[in-house]
Amino acid sequence: MRVGLVGCGRVAQTHHAPVLARHERMTVTAVIDPDPDARAAVGRHHPGAVQIADLDRALQIAPMDALVICTPPRFHASVGLRALEHGLHVYIEKPVAVHLAEAHQLQDALRESDRVAMVGHNFRLHPSIREARRIVKSGGIGPVTGIRGIFCSEARHLQSWKTQTDAGGDAIMDLGIHHLDLIPFVTGLDIDIESVSARLQQSDVGSAASLGFLLEAGQPASLMVSQISGQNRNEIEVLGETAHLKVDLVNGRHVEVSAPSHRMHLVQRAAERATAVLRAADVRRMHEPSFAASLDHFYKTISNSPNQRENLIPVEAGVRALEIAIHAAKSTAESDNANLEE
Known part of the structure; x- marks a missing residue:
C-alpha cells in the first residue's frame, strides 16, 4: 500500500x-x-x-x-x-x-x-488497554464505581501551537483528549458531558489541567494532565466493587488488578509488589507499541x-472525544470569568 x-x-x-x-x-x-x-x-x-x-x-x-x-x-x-x-x-x-x-x-x-x-x-490499540477493557467487560473488577487518570509529559520545548488552546495545543487537547477517549473505551460507560468541569494553568512553555466529571451512571471520575511535568506518566485506574484495575503505560506498561487488602494473603501482597518492581526495572527495554x-x-x-x-x-x-474536550475548555474559560467577577 x-x-x-x-x-x-x-x-x-x-x-x-x-x-x-x-x-x-x-x-x-x-x-x-x-x-x-x-x-x-x-x-x-x-x-x-x-x-x-x-x-x-x-x-x-x-x-x-x-x-x-x-x-x-x-x-x-x-x-x-x-x-x-x-x-x-x-x-x-x-x-x-x-x-x-x-x-x-x-x-x-x-x-x-x-x-x-x-x-x-492509538492507545486504544495498546495491548494493556485492550486487556484492561477485556477485564472490565468480563466483570473482573465488578461494577465500575469510579475512575481516575493522569497523563503528564516531561517539560520540553514545545512548538508554538502546542501552547495555544485555540490551535488544539493545550494540555487538554494535547494529552487529556486521549484519556477522554480511553475512559469510555475501557469502561464501556460514556462521559456525561454536562458534568465536565476543568481548570487550566497556562504558561508560555505549556499548560496543566485538572478535570472532573461523571460517567453515565453517575460514577465520579478525575483526570490530571500536564505538559510541564517533571516526569512522564500515563496511568488509568478503574475502581470496581470487588477489585481495582490499574494500567501504567510508562513504568511497566502492564495491567494490575488488586483485590481488597483484607482478602489478600501476605504472601500474595509480597508477590504483587515484587512483580511490580521487576516490571518497572524492565521498562527501558520496552518500546511504545500502540503507534x-x-x-x-x-x-x-x-x-x-x-x-x-x-x-x-x-x-x-x-x-466524541473532541466534543468533551471542547466542553472542558469552555468550562475553564467560564471559571476564569467567574473569578474575575468576584
Missing part, C-alpha cells in the same frame, strides 16, 4: 516515520512538509519517497493509496477532506479537528465515501472488503 505522510514534526519523526519504515506492506511514497529540514528528517527513514513542500502538488505527482496526517491540528480536518476528495484512505492524528463544525464536515464526507478513516487515538499497532490496524482494515471492516478507532470516536 502506497502512503503519503504529511506533516513532519516531532510525532512523525519519532513515531510514524520509523513505524511505517518497518511495516512490510506499507511504502511511503511522499513526504510532505513546507519545512525542508523536517522533510529531510522524515525522508531519512524513506529514501525512496519524493520530498515535497506542497500537498496539492504531492497529490498530483505521487502515487498514493492513503495519507497519514501529522500536521498541526488546525489542518487535520481540511487535509483529511482533500485526501478523501482524491479517493485516499486517511489516518488523522488526534485531535480529529479543532472545531466541531470541521469534524462534522469530515463525518459528512465519509458517509458519501467507502474510504477508511481513522483518528490517532505500530494502530497503523497496522489501518492497513489491515483497508485490506479487508468494506463489509468486513472493523474500525477500532473511527472518526466518530475522535469527534
Whole structure:
C-alpha cells in the first residue's frame, strides 16, 4: 500500500516515520512538509519517497493509496477532506479537528465515501488497554464505581501551537483528549458531558489541567494532565466493587488488578509488589507499541472488503472525544470569568 505522510514534526519523526519504515506492506511514497529540514528528517527513514513542500502538488505527482496526517491540528480536518476528495484512505492524528463544525464536515464526507478513516487515538490499540477493557467487560473488577487518570509529559520545548488552546495545543487537547477517549473505551460507560468541569494553568512553555466529571451512571471520575511535568506518566485506574484495575503505560506498561487488602494473603501482597518492581526495572527495554499497532490496524482494515471492516478507532470516536474536550475548555474559560467577577 502506497502512503503519503504529511506533516513532519516531532510525532512523525519519532513515531510514524520509523513505524511505517518497518511495516512490510506499507511504502511511503511522499513526504510532505513546507519545512525542508523536517522533510529531510522524515525522508531519512524513506529514501525512496519524493520530498515535497506542497500537498496539492504531492497529490498530483505521487502515487498514493492513503495519507497519514501529522500536521498541526488546525489542518487535520481540511487535509483529511482533500485526501478523501482524491479517493485516499486517511489516518488523522488526534485531535480529529479543532472545531466541531470541521469534524462534522469530515463525518459528512465519509458517509458519501467507502474510504477508511481513522483518528490517532492509538492507545486504544495498546495491548494493556485492550486487556484492561477485556477485564472490565468480563466483570473482573465488578461494577465500575469510579475512575481516575493522569497523563503528564516531561517539560520540553514545545512548538508554538502546542501552547495555544485555540490551535488544539493545550494540555487538554494535547494529552487529556486521549484519556477522554480511553475512559469510555475501557469502561464501556460514556462521559456525561454536562458534568465536565476543568481548570487550566497556562504558561508560555505549556499548560496543566485538572478535570472532573461523571460517567453515565453517575460514577465520579478525575483526570490530571500536564505538559510541564517533571516526569512522564500515563496511568488509568478503574475502581470496581470487588477489585481495582490499574494500567501504567510508562513504568511497566502492564495491567494490575488488586483485590481488597483484607482478602489478600501476605504472601500474595509480597508477590504483587515484587512483580511490580521487576516490571518497572524492565521498562527501558520496552518500546511504545500502540503507534505500530494502530497503523497496522489501518492497513489491515483497508485490506479487508468494506463489509468486513472493523474500525477500532473511527472518526466518530475522535469527534466524541473532541466534543468533551471542547466542553472542558469552555468550562475553564467560564471559571476564569467567574473569578474575575468576584
